[in-house]
Amino acid sequence: MTRTFETEEFQLHSEGLRLPVSVAVPCRSGGPFPSVQIHHGGGGFEPIYASMAAWLAERGTVGITLIHRGYPGADGEMEYGKGEVVDIGNLADEMRRRSYVDPARMGIMGYSRGAHNALLALERFHCFRAGALWSPPTDMVDHVSVNPWIAEIVGGAPVEVPEEYRIRSSILRTEEISCPLLLIHGERDEVIPVRHTLRLAEALRRQGKPHELRLFPEEGHVWTPEGFSRNWRLTVSFFEAQLGHGTGASAED
Numbered sequence: 001m002t003r004t005f006e007t008e009e010f011q012l013h014s015e016g017l018r019l020p021v022s023v024a025v026p027c028r029s030g031g032p033f034p035s036v037q038i039h040h041g042g043g044g045f046e047p048i049y050a051s052m053a054a055w056l057a058e059r060g061t062v063g064i065t066l067i068h069r070g071y072p073g074a075d076g077e078m079e080y081g082k083g084e085v086v087d088i089g090n091l092a093d094e095m096r097r098r099s100y101v102d103p104a105r106m107g108i109m110g111y112s113r114g115a116h117n118a119l120l121a122l123e124r125f126h127c128f129r130a131g132a133l134w135s136p137p138t139d140m141v142d143h144v145s146v147n148p149w150i151a152e153i154v155g156g157a158p159v160e161v162p163e164e165y166r167i168r169s170s171i172l173r174t175e176e177i178s179c180p181l182l183l184i185h186g187e188r189d190e191v192i193p194v195r196h197t198l199r200l201a202e203a204l205r206r207q208g209k210p211h212e213l214r215l216f217p218e219e220g221h222v223w224t225p226e227g228f229s230r231n232w233r234l235t236v237s238f239f240e241a242q243l244g245h246g247t248g249a250s251a252e253d
Contacts, residue, residue: 005026012090014069015083019066019068019069024057026058026059034102036063036108036109038065040067041111041114042113055232066091069084080116080168081117092106108122109134116138122181123170123174128179129179132238135189138171138200139196140158142196144165146192171196182212182235183211184197185197185216186216
């Protein structure tokens with residue numbers, strides 16, 4: 001059987017930490033290829049993320065996964081949207097040096113905490129040409145009111161360390177976003193209520209920034225298998241529309 005992709009694994013060195021990276025690279029001619037960073041949620045890295053990277057590679061897009069700081073297999077401590085954002089920028093720099101990656105067609109996506117980190121990175125780094133955000137928290141003061149345990153990671157309550165919440169609240173810097181976004185959220189989400197994404201979409205609308213908003217009334221924070229399949233199809237179609245296909249792929253694939 002002909003292989004459709006190959007895997008490269010390496011340790012990203014970021015702020016003195018070693019973070020595992022796995023990359024699925026299309027086995028086809030015509031590179032360099034578009035790429036998408038895939039960032040995991042607060043539950044940590046799971047096999048589904050590697051499968052998502054492989055699915056992208058089979059269609060001609062480089063799929064990139066990173067185990068974030070503080071999770072099993074990676075150095076450091078969780079910072080919930082601070083050091084993780086630096087790591088994303090360093091990963092983008094590292095991938096731009098790969099001959100198989102087209103630096104003009106880089107995308108990023110994430111789920112839950114991964115979407116939080118990805119959105120903060122989109123506001124800070126303008127190397128990405130498209131972003132897909134699944135159930136992102138956008139206002140950290142609101143977020144910690146629903147999930148009080150986050151205060152321990154951040155370093156205190158909002159009244160105690162307001163700057164730590166400000167720098168982690170993407171809703172305050174939406175004017176810095178410079179690429180189209182796909183926003184997906186379940187309306188029954190009790191972990192990260194849909195109001196986070198609604199506020200983001202409204203800010204993008206006011207600022208005239210291109211975005212697609214897809215809300216699903218039957219979905220909670222953990223999507224049903226049917227919901228995941230649908231949302232993944234929407235995401236792949238979005239990236240292929242924004243970044244193009246690898247050589248040999250077609251819109252009908």
